[in-house]
Amino acid sequence: MIQTICTHAQGKRIEAAVAYAGHGALDLLPVSLGDLIVVNGSRNALANGATSAALLREWVEQDVHVYVHETLHAKVFVIGRTAFVGSANLSRRAHEDHTVEAAIQTTDPGIVSQSQAFVREMAAGATLVSEEWLTWAETVKVTRGNSVLWNPEPTFLPAVPFDVWVGPWAYEDFDDEEERLAEEGRRTHKVPSGRYDTVILGEDLDAEERLEEPDMAVLIGNGRSKVQVVRFLERRDNGRAAMGFYRSDRQAITLLPGELADLLSTTVPQLRQGWFRADGAQRESLIERFGLPSLPARSS
Structure with a gap:
């Protein structure tokens, strides 16, 4: 399904909220100036290799509006006037059909509008990728040993006695x-x-x-x-x-x-x-x- 999405994206405006964007996705999704992409940028996602800091840097350098969200697990793409809602992440593995994925593809104006609103809502609640964020993300060692790709327990809450x-x-x-x-x-x-x-x-x-x-x-x-x-x-x-x-x-x-x-x-x-x-x-x-x-x- 990612292969279909990437092919359809040629020359079209992209707005997407996709949990994981791994190394090599730059060659898959033809991004361009002004595109909007939200990905899971948690430490676990980076350490697992599910999201690539190098990829996000390349997108930013191409003037893509990139946002990182700590708990995103959705896969919603709005390509031009078409919406894709499914299970596939932006990865070489998904592109080469090594995993079974499913998605709905539609040009229904109502669904496309709702999908676009969802992506923008995720961006509004996320962090814009900056040079400072990228500098930090590139220090996260990729171990691929953690099967949990997002933090199930918010670090906001204390785990020891507190006043x-x-x-x-x-x-x-x-x-x-x-x-x-x-x-x-x-x-x-x-x-x-x-x-x-x-x-x-x-x-x-x-x-x-x-x-x-x-x-x-x-x-x-x-x-x-x-x-x-x-x-x-x-x-x-x-x-x-x-x-x-x-x-x-x-x-x-x-x-x-x-x-x-x-x-x-x-x-x-x-x-x-x-x-x-x-x-x-x-x-x-x-x-x-x-x-x-x-x-x-x-x-x-």
């Missing part, structure tokens, strides 16, 4: 040096692509106790901005630029500040006064509401 903190999402007082440290932290932490993004946390400098890995921070935005739960990563050299990362996919649980205040039996102005560690009933409420693991508190 839950609540505080305002504000870091406007960071100076140029602190912003540099924060940017350095973003580059250092290779947060899984597609479902996660990094953020700077503005901690209280006078606090005696500080966030530590793998604490969770419930960040409160300004105005009616949503409340987002963040996993703490690290504190940079000068103790001010604290890093974290959060789920950016649509399954992430968010609240309005007023909803959080009601949950904690307090008020929004009190929540915005500064950072505090949630204990007792407050911690239990936050763990239940945000679906966090029922593990003991680190501070205990």
Whole structure:
């Protein structure tokens, strides 16, 4: 089926969300300027060889819009005005019919439109492949020894005792040096692509106790901005630029500040006064509401 798709793609616009694109796919799929492709770019997919970092670099150099998603397993192609929805990945093996694949090929305008919308939705929730991402991906050693091609357990969630903190999402007082440290932290932490993004946390400098890995921070935005739960990563050299990362996919649980205040039996102005560690009933409420693991508190 991939052979049919690749043949049909000659000279046509390509929009695709295909889980795995292995080495050699460049010779299979005739991509061109402006095409849009989303693939599974998880560490496991790269280590297994199912997705090739070298291939993605070649696509980017050909001005293809390439996105990586951590858990993508779909195979949806929109080639011109034709949609293909099936089971085949972009691989030499699939192209040479060494595996049994199946797909639906249709020019039905409704299905083509829905397929195109699906691909674009996947791209909107994924990470655009950049030089920074490619540099990281090319460091992943290909072992082909891992049969699981995506992470079944989100790395976002802690697996050891953790504290839950609540505080305002504000870091406007960071100076140029602190912003540099924060940017350095973003580059250092290779947060899984597609479902996660990094953020700077503005901690209280006078606090005696500080966030530590793998604490969770419930960040409160300004105005009616949503409340987002963040996993703490690290504190940079000068103790001010604290890093974290959060789920950016649509399954992430968010609240309005007023909803959080009601949950904690307090008020929004009190929540915005500064950072505090949630204990007792407050911690239990936050763990239940945000679906966090029922593990003991680190501070205990």
